[in-house]
Amino acid sequence: MFEIILYEWKRAISRKKFIVLLIVSLFFEIAVYLAVYFVPSQRVRVLLTPFYPYMWVLGTLLPQSLLLHFLAISIASGSMSEEYEQGTIDFFLTKAITRERFLAEKWLGSFSLLALVYIIMVVLSLVFSYGLFGLQQDIYLLPEAVLSVLFSSLVFFNIAFMIGELLRRSSLSFIISSSILIGSVLVSVVLSFISFITHSPQYEEISEYLPSWGATQLPFILLSNAPFSILVNALDLMPITSNNVLMAILSVLAYSLISAILSVISFLKRDIPKKVS
Amino acid sequence: MIEAKEIVKRYSGREVLSNISLNVEKGEFVSLIGPNGAGKTTLIRIILALIKPEKGKVEILGKDPFNDKSVFRHLGYVQELPNLPPFLTGREVLLLSAKIKGAKKDEVDELLELVGMREFANRQIAKYSKGMIQRIAIAEALLGNPEVLVLDEPNIGIDPLFSLKVREMFDKLKRNGTSILMTSHELEDVKKLSDRVYMIYKGKIVFEGDVEEMVKKFLGIQVVIEGEELEKISNFVSSFNYVKKVFKEGNKLIVSMTEDRREELLRNLVEAGFRIRAFYMDLNLEEAYSRAISSV
Numbered sequence: 181m182f183e184i185i186l187y188e189w190k191r192a193i194s195r196k197k198f199i200v201l202l203i204v205s206l207f208f209e210i211a212v213y214l215a216v217y218f219v220p221s222q223r224v225r226v227l228l229t230p231f232y233p234y235m236w237v238l239g240t241l242l243p244q245s246l247l248l249h250f251l252a253i254s255i256a257s258g259s260m261s262e263e264y265e266q267g268t269i270d271f272f273l274t275k276a277i278t279r280e281r282f283l284a285e286k287w288l289g290s291f292s293l294l295a296l297v298y299i300i301m302v303v304l305s306l307v308f309s310y311g312l313f314g315l316q317q318d319i320y321l322l323p324e325a326v327l328s329v330l331f332s333s334l335v336f337f338n339i340a341f342m343i344g345e346l347l348r349r350s351s352l353s354f355i356i357s358s359s360i361l362i363g364s365v366l367v368s369v370v371l372s373f374i375s376f377i378t379h380s381p382q383y384e385e386i387s388e389y390l391p392s393w394g395a396t397q398l399p400f401i402l403l404s405n406a407p408f409s410i411l412v413n414a415l416d417l418m419p420i421t422s423n424n425v426l427m428a429i430l431s432v433l434a435y436s437l438i439s440a441i442l443s444v445i446s447f448l449k450r451d452i453p454k455k456v457s
Numbered sequence: 458m459i460e461a462k463e464i465v466k467r468y469s470g471r472e473v474l475s476n477i478s479l480n481v482e483k484g485e486f487v488s489l490i491g492p493n494g495a496g497k498t499t500l501i502r503i504i505l506a507l508i509k510p511e512k513g514k515v516e517i518l519g520k521d522p523f524n525d526k527s528v529f530r531h532l533g534y535v536q537e538l539p540n541l542p543p544f545l546t547g548r549e550v551l552l553l554s555a556k557i558k559g560a561k562k563d564e565v566d567e568l569l570e571l572v573g574m575r576e577f578a579n580r581q582i583a584k585y586s587k588g589m590i591q592r593i594a595i596a597e598a599l600l601g602n603p604e605v606l607v608l609d610e611p612n613i614g615i616d617p618l619f620s621l622k623v624r625e626m627f628d629k630l631k632r633n634g635t636s637i638l639m640t641s642h643e644l645e646d647v648k649k650l651s652d653r654v655y656m657i658y659k660g661k662i663v664f665e666g667d668v669e670e671m672v673k674k675f676l677g678i679q680v681v682i683e684g685e686e687l688e689k690i691s692n693f694v695s696s697f698n699y700v701k702k703v704f705k706e707g708n709k710l711i712v713s714m715t716e717d718r719r720e721e722l723l724r725n726l727v728e729a730g731f732r733i734r735a736f737y738m739d740l741n742l743e744e745a746y747s748r749a750i751s752s753v
Contacts, residue, residue, distance in 0.1 A: 190542075190544060191544060268541065268542050271554075273505075273506075274505050274507070274529060275530075275554070276527050276529040277557065451502075451507065451509060452502070453508075454537075455540055
């Protein structure tokens with residue numbers, strides 16, 4: 181039991197692409213805290229001082245905007261596709277392992293790795309916020325923030341996992357999944373801009389149906405009424421549209437479930453070819 | 458132990474396997490031969506439940522491998538050009554397989570020793586040569602003492618010395634009751650190991666039987682005679698009406714016959730006073746194989 185989950189961790193960690201993204205993410209996390217701490221301008225420092233007790237929010241929510249989704253795509257896009265490319269899928273499926281178990285453990289292995297990376301980031305953010313900025317407040321909101329970030333990361337994680345299974349090519353699935361993320365964010369920005377200049381809210385409403393909306397907005401919407409809401413809004417790099425929590429949850433659920441279902445159907449129904457490339 | 462019944466497989470409307478049936482009994486070594494693209498690997502992958510056939514049924518140890526994966530606890534498989542996780546070491550691959558198969562960890566070191574990989578066991582698969590990977594794959598297939606072995610070109614990339622060892626290993630396994638299905642282009646292995654041979658060509662079984670039957674069918678009956686006075690023997694045997702052709706090949710005489718009257722021929726030679734050192738059927742499987750392909 182769980183052999184495939186451990187195998188999946190080893191597989192992901194052995195990839196240079198993942199290691200580079202992980203290093204960049206951790207570096208980014210640390211750099212943000214150091215930049216805020218060592219900010220040279222006295223005026224900016226005065227402006228930031230009221231937020232020092234909420235600095236944990238910085239490292240918890242900042243990766244959510246884009247970085248975590250790229251990490252999710254990096255891990256998930258290769259999870260199934262690399263097994264086909266390397267021909268290692270035969271190794272598992274010619275053992276007493278059902279396809280359902282294999283897929284479930286692969287998914288769990290990849291997603292738990294993403295969660296672990298994010299939790300390391302959160303731990304780093306706590307260490308740096310307490311170490312550099314003193315006692316932190318409203319920390320009871322941390323579990324909600326972490327869970328909402330992990331939940332919303334399911335969208336692009338599952339999209340990349342599905343594309344990896346459907347195409348069975350890791351580079352192509354990484355490129356396509358990343359393009360969907362970037363494309364969706366760009367379309368969102370454009371729609372918000374059109375909405376702004378035309379004063380027509382329907383353009384913004386359209387952007388709520390894009391996969392990036394729930395994925396990038398849910399944690400910010402959930403924490404928008406927190407005592408540190410100004411900081412939350414400042415960290416939200418995407419255009420602010422509605423504050424509909426239910427809609428955001430449904431968006432995350434819809435995109436992640438549809439992708440998951442398509443992955444399952446594809447894996448259970450299709451033949452396992454000889455090494456793909 | 459392995460049974461495939463009336464298997465049909467199509468790719469984009471093209472039939473790559475047409476109504477193929479195959480079986481391997483307990484303790485039997487069966488070889489599947491045929492040119493590249495004949496459908497051997499597709500058939501193996503159907504037997505292993507990796508590919509679903511359009512029609513037909515597969516059973517391993519009396520169970521359907523598509524619905525009951527437990528049969529794989531008793532099965533070892535050597536993939537054609539084995540693809541093992543490149544980031545794991547040889548030992549890690551075997552330990553992972555032992556965990557999944559429920560085999561004892563002690564077996565790992567024994568098998569590493571058996572395939573001569575103990576000293577390289579802690580090196581990553583990515584740093585192995587083809588032959589080393591093949592050795593690990595063979596060890597991995599043998600973990601847990603499988604009742605059924607499926608070998609897809611098990612000799613690719615391995616050196617002649619280890620190839621001999623592998624042959625001995627498979628022979629011993631067969632004698633201990635393991636059922637083995639092998640695809641191979643190494644006809645020497647096929648000849649020496651197989652109880653039965655299936656020849657597959659363009660998705661159809663064109664021959665089923667033992668090696669001797671295959672040679673008889675496609676080459677006719679050819680007897681090799683080794684002895685003294687080969688010229689005289691040649692003249693003597695040519696006088697029989699069932700002898701089609703006689704020719705000398707080195708210090709051997711090859712006698713081609715129209716019907717299987719080997720016993721009678723040998724008796725006549727002995728009664729005529731010829732000193733015969735060896736008298737055996739010429740099992741030229743390579744020649745029979747190439748005739749079989751050109752005759753289909």
